[in-house]
Amino acid sequence: MPHASPLITILVIGLTLAFLLGMVATRLGISVLVGYLLAGVMVGPFTPGFVADQGLAPQLADVGVILLMFGVGLHFSVKDLLAVRAVALPGSIAQVALSTGAGMGLGLLMGWGVPTALIFGLSLGVASTVVLMRALEEQRLMETERGRLAIGWLVIQDVITVLALVMLPALMPLMKNGATHAPALLDLAWTLGLTLGKVAAFVGLMLLVGRRVIPAALHYVARTGSRELFRLALLAVALGVAFVASGFFGVSFALGAFVAGMVLSESALSQHAAEETLPLRDAFAVLFFISIGMLFDPSVLLRHPGVLLAALAVVCVITPMIVFAILCLLGERRQTALTMAAGLAQIGEFSFILTTLGADLGLVDSSTRSLILAVSILSILMNPLAFLIVGLLAPWAERRDAARAGTAPDAAPHAAGPLRNHAVVVGYGRVGALVAEGLLRRHWPLLVIETGDSAISAVRAQGGEAILGNAADPAILAEANIAAARLLVVAIPEAFEAGQVVEQARTANPKITIIARAHFDSAVDHLRQLGADIVIMGEREIAHAMLDYALHDMKTQSPPAPPPTGTFRR
């Protein structure tokens, strides 16, 4: 094999292995994350064979976290953040405090000192943003009320971690001496004030200056017409702001990138920006999971099985129960509480950062670190199971919510009831909304399936039925009573998912008329093969409309002069 640099080898071997194992995981019907993590374990130092550069992997993972949080910010406005603050702020603080308390209790039972037990507890109390975001995306919950609450919750956890990171070194002398003498307390208050001040200064600067300058700069780049420069500008903004945030303001990369995305979210370019950064973001997010897998030492499973199980119980059983109880107390719907409980039943990057700090302070030894890593990996592996359990409990939660509200809950999926011979429209975006509105105006019995909850209320306001969920999920199609429907309009842009919807609908109802949307010739063939009767190829329709206008215009004008000879034409 030619001698390649560590960067090339980690990219080639890591990504290839992640792809292969991710593929196997998908085929076996389990989360792709399992494949990525195992790929990491295989290229890690604790298993035989190739060992990837251990310094490089976490750095690449950081790029993944930055791009991911930038993308999350792009879908999240300041208004969204303010809307969830009444629940996210007290909820997140109470949850971290209680989960930390449970973890700390376990540490004290193990005979560790208070500082070590505190770091251990904190590590078990803060969830991984990357894992939760992936889960929300997989469940298509990002654009829902639950998704927004989860993001707000994580932002607060992020701030708590940043505070913990700067406070712990200042707290240590106090805890060690057990003293409460004035100079040390003053020191602590100063550190706390300074950290909060820096976070506030960063957010303030971004909201006052960044909110104007960044969108304006990106609009300027967009006007050059160069897609390449636009992508580059986005990367420069995401990475640059995260870097400045951590270098000058002591804010984490994740929070910095999130705020950078958020200041852009109100700009007309945000959708475009999200699409442009998606491929790179996905590749780096895979590297994040590989880098976690690499840290895993499987022998810890045999060395400390008891503590491992107890710590795992704190993360996967006690924390979800705490989250559920807090959200119910705060008056949230059971559905929301259940999803949040499942999403937060795992730990990841923040815990590693905290344990690294603990190790630097001489409080956390390598076996405790391995233990926390093992808890992290196992909790991430088990997270899809948590969502499965939540799925099973969903009907119960729905009934409780409906009983409490006295009506069918607004954003929850609801049964299509007696709808028959109806039209089902999948996706209520630029295309689906126009189709649905047209059908509703003509009084067609209509049901819309959408993944975003704001669309759901819009449909219901116009007298249509709506189900919140992914139409590619057979249970959602069944809920839409597709077997008795007359027409299906698949108005989503993604051909792969549209294909799944078409195929399932055709199997459930051989007589239904299916009209689907496509953007490529290959997608037209694909959708037809799977059972669509009519496939409208967007670009072709645009071309027809443009040509019609052009021909009409030419009729009213004399034809344009032919170009002079020698003119270069493309």
Ligand code: AMP
């Ligand atoms: P547009 O491209 O503007 O027409 O938007 C497409 C719409 O379809 C968006 O509102 C998405 O939330 C929605 N959507 C995309 N995929 C699905 C899916 N699998 N099931 C239901 N709705 C979807």
